[in-house]
Amino acid sequence: MQIVASPVYNLCPEKWNSIIPNNHKTFFFKILLILNFFANSTLISAYSFSTSYSMPLLQTLSSGPLKVAVIGSGNWGSVIGKIVASNAKTSYIFDENVRIWVYEELIEGKKLTEIFNQKHENVKYLPGVPLPENLTAHSSLKDTIRDANLLVFVIPHQFLKSTCETIKAFNFNFTNTKAISLVKGLYIDNNNNPKLSSELISEILGLDCSVLSGANVAKDVAKEEFSEATIGFDDKESADVWQQLFDKPYFKITGVPDISGVEVCGALKNVIALAAGFCDGMDMGSNTKAAIIRQGFEELRLFSTLFYNGTLEDTFFDSAGIADTITTCFGGRNLRCAAEFVKSKGTKSWSQIESEFLNGQKLQGTLTCYDLFKIITSKSLEQLFPLFTVTYKIAYEGMSSDELINEFKVKKLRRIKSYDDCTLCVLPAIFKDKKRKAR
Numbered sequence: 001m002q003i004v005a006s007p008v009y010n011l012c013p014e015k016w017n018s019i020i021p022n023n024h025k026t027f028f029f030k031i032l033l034i035l036n037f038f039a040n041s042t043l044i045s046a047y048s049f050s051t052s053y054s055m056p057l058l059q060t061l062s063s064g065p066l067k068v069a070v071i072g073s074g075n076w077g078s079v080i081g082k083i084v085a086s087n088a089k090t091s092y093i094f095d096e097n098v099r100i101w102v103y104e105e106l107i108e109g110k111k112l113t114e115i116f117n118q119k120h121e122n123v124k125y126l127p128g129v130p131l132p133e134n135l136t137a138h139s140s141l142k143d144t145i146r147d148a149n150l151l152v153f154v155i156p157h158q159f160l161k162s163t164c165e166t167i168k169a170f171n172f173n174f175t176n177t178k179a180i181s182l183v184k185g186l187y188i189d190n191n192n193n194p195k196l197s198s199e200l201i202s203e204i205l206g207l208d209c210s211v212l213s214g215a216n217v218a219k220d221v222a223k224e225e226f227s228e229a230t231i232g233f234d235d236k237e238s239a240d241v242w243q244q245l246f247d248k249p250y251f252k253i254t255g256v257p258d259i260s261g262v263e264v265c266g267a268l269k270n271v272i273a274l275a276a277g278f279c280d281g282m283d284m285g286s287n288t289k290a291a292i293i294r295q296g297f298e299e300l301r302l303f304s305t306l307f308y309n310g311t312l313e314d315t316f317f318d319s320a321g322i323a324d325t326i327t328t329c330f331g332g333r334n335l336r337c338a339a340e341f342v343k344s345k346g347t348k349s350w351s352q353i354e355s356e357f358l359n360g361q362k363l364q365g366t367l368t369c370y371d372l373f374k375i376i377t378s379k380s381l382e383q384l385f386p387l388f389t390v391t392y393k394i395a396y397e398g399m400s401s402d403e404l405i406n407e408f409k410v411k412k413l414r415r416i417k418s419y420d421d422c423t424l425c426v427l428p429a430i431f432k433d434k435k436r437k438a439r
């Protein structure tokens with residue numbers, strides 16, 4: 001974002017915050033804007049006349065720091081609440097008070113929200129991890145998002161539609177509001193086409209919606225172990241603000257202008273993880289599991305390119321792509337539950353495994369696998385997606401898990417690719433001048 005590059009903005013935000021009392025954030029922000037104007041006046045006009053989204057963020061910022069609401073407080077939602085609240089506390093572009101929506105439940109007779117706000121811990125979904133005191137839990141969705149400029153959606157995908165419809169009924173004016181979806185899941189629309197969470201949010205609420213996805217097993221990010229994530233965006237200015245909100249030295253954020261690519265990766269890697277879990281359940285070694293992951297990733301890439309225009313190769317090499325597939329296939333919930341599914345030899349349903357192993361947390365891969373199969377079969381594309389197809393049949397039609405391997409362990413020779421079958425790697429423009437040096 002141009003403002004980041006401007007000299008004033010680059011005055012270290014942490015230092016500003018240490019000298020600016022929090023209730024003076026708005027005042028100092030206005031000064032900052034004026035200084036910015038002199039530092040780079042073309043920047044201001046770019047913002048003022050931008051038509052790419054409802055209200056330019058800089059214009060919104062002129063009435064004060066941006067207010068953030070986190071919608072969802074499960075395992076990942078709580079970690080995201082921790083990151084966002086800690087950044088909001090030390091940045092002058094975000095309001096210090098961050099609200100998080102908790103789907104209320106009782107823990108030993110006491111409300112989860114009350115425990116959350118007293119102990120500053122989500123004892124059910126992220127036990128043992130201290131949360132910042134400026135992150136407050138609310139059971140009322142309406143109160144959580146009232147006046148918010150930045151809505152962070154981080155709930156299991158099966159609850160997204162109903163949650164958006166609830167929000168729509170509040171009739172809030174969202175002119176000054178942007179959204180980002182951290183939800184990993186895929187839906188099917190009435191024409192048997194895939195639908196993504198960002199599309200659902202934009203469609204129901206009319207919001208400009210970016211996405212964030214990556215190799216982020218929540219319990220490890222909670223411990224501040226190093227990881228990365230990718231923002232998928234349409235509008236670069238919003239992406240820059242989202243990056244400011246999420247980036248930490250231990251949680252590095254990049255971005256690609258490819259919302260659907262990022263989301264398809266986040267949704268379909270969970271189906272690949274089911275197949276990888278079936279391998280674990282059958283006690284297969286790492287070669288077999290790697291072959292299954294490779295096949296799955298190839299199908300994921302094909303799905304994204306077939307169904308969406310503008311899918312970028314870069315997305316697959318970013319955290320949202322290959323890295324998330326790897327981490328989920330080695331340490332995720334979908335993986336563990338799928339291994340248990342195979343070990344139980346058909347005696348346990350998915351919902352039984354989910355409640356036995358996840359204590360209220362939700363599997364995303366199973367429902368996505370179901371909808372994905374419907375999309376593929378409605379278009380007679382099974383032959384292009386053999387791994388997704390066999391994974392569905394094992395998960396939902398009682399097919400033996402051995403078929404996962406039998407599908408690929410065949411006598412028939414595989415096609416050796418010709419040059420025309422392959423995709424040529426193209427050197428990104430920023431490296432073009434290095435080509436001469438290299439050769």
Ligand SMILES: NC(=O)C1=CN([C@@H]2O[C@H](COP(=O)(O)OP(=O)(O)OC[C@H]3O[C@@H](n4cnc5c(N)ncnc54)[C@H](O)[C@@H]3O)[C@@H](O)[C@H]2O)C=CC1
Pocket residue numbers: 072073074075076077078102103104125154155156157159163182183184185216217218219360361362363364
């Ligand atoms: N946990 C992880 O490691 C990661 C999760 N994600 C994604 O983030 C999204 C949210 O996952 P988590 O935060 O892990 O959730 P979770 O699976 O840990 O928790 C389930 C959450 O759903 C809530 N809930 C239950 N019934 C509900 C209803 N009817 N309406 C609304 N909420 C309800 C529960 O109160 C709880 O907060 C998912 O799409 C997931 O794939 C992304 C990266 C990492």
Ligand SMILES: O=C(CO)COP(=O)(O)O
Pocket residue numbers: 184214215216217218270273324327328331332333334335363364
């Ligand atoms: O998305 C995840 C890691 O990036 C978590 O995957 P699981 O839901 O399988 O735990």
